[in-house]
Amino acid sequence: MDKNLLVFVTVVEQENFSRAAKELHMTQPAVSQYIRMLEEDVGTRLLERTNKYVRLNKAGEVVYHHAKEIIGLYTKMENLLDDITNKAKGILTIGASYTFGEYVLPHIIAMMQNKYPGIQPTITIGNTAHITELVLTHQLDIGIIEGMMNGVHLEKTPFADDQLYIVASPNNPLTTQPLIKKQDLEQSMWIIREEGSGTRESLENLFAELTIKPERTMKFSSTQPIKEAVAAGLGISLLSKWAIQKELKHHELIILPVEGTPYHRQFSYITMSPFQTKALKLFISLLHDSDLSESIKRKI
Structure with a gap:
């Protein structure tokens, strides 16, 4: 993966070169050098810098949006390759709309962790529109939604x-x-x-x-x-x-x-990639578990 993009995204999200350097375990001059190389590659400045903040300009917004998508795809590729020879493990990015995410998903994650401790779930909770957008831009492996955005053509699979x-x-x-x-x-x-x-x-x-x-x-x-x-x-x-x-x-x-x-x-899930990691397949199998509903109700 292009290290310049990873450093750039970290600086944007940390809003500070020093915090980004700490997050990446790098020196601040090294972080600055990566940003300069990226700006030279694309031929324009991407960040507005002052002593107090670092902000995206218009060009930076374009690069940031696509960099997030590129990093998401690269991570997914690494997980798929790792699956070929290893057991289910690694990061699984899950998004869910509020009702499912706040009241049902935590119980499913607990079940998954008990059975497959090598899987490392990261959870994003938002409304249906937000979760759908993150799936579309490859920032989530799977999204669980209650409705569907108008004008978005994504296959959704009902499960509950x-x-x-x-x-x-x-x-x-x-x-x-x-x-x-x-x-x-x-x-x-x-x-x-x-x-x-x-x-x-x-x-x-x-x-x-x-x-x-x-x-x-x-x-x-x-x-x-x-x-x-x-x-x-x-x-x-x-x-x-x-x-x-x-x-x-x-x-x-x-x-x-x-x-x-x-x-x-109906609650439904959406995915973008035609390939699924072992971790994602196991999570989907839990969603389809016929005994899941009653099991969760007893815990709520």
Whole structure:
């Protein structure tokens, strides 16, 4: 792999030549020399330097984006070659959208580590749009998502069913109503996820199916603050059964009996490379494990 690119990416991410040198176990002058050689190779400056910071310029942004992709592909190639003669081991880069990543994935990783301690997983959690982008640019070996970005042509493989329910605080007046009307839902404050989230996509699909247009919404960027907001009585939301196990058990949240719920969706995984390392194959086999769902539910 081109050492110039590795040094460049490290400087950008550390935002400092000294920190990059420490990370790479090099001297600062050596780091500076690698950056100069890269800039000479591409024929332009890539970084804006001051005594306080190091920042990308426009050309640097282009090089950084592609350098990350090149490094990701090179690492994947090394892992595949290593697999030919060795047992499953090495780095496995996994991305997951928030619901799966926060409430299900940790249990799967624990199972994998018990069986295959040589595999070194690194985890990235983000919304569906972010995880899809990282898979597309070869920065992740696999992405687990709840929805799909519009206009992105990636084959996705469903592996587990998910059920989403409309939930409220036990003190919400809707919890005492035997029948919740369309008007009740439209007049309630809805606590929602940001655009690009799989849960947001599911909510919009449910709104369309129920033909409702909420009058008020409040947006949060992850599931945990949504649960806290709903439990505090700020409004209602649509959340995965995986995410609300503990809150239901402790009566902090109540499922509202709304016609058309639970809303069903599937967790799916996406990959880019036609070749799979042993580590990735083993991880995918765990995702497809028919006993996985019940095993995890007992732990949550």
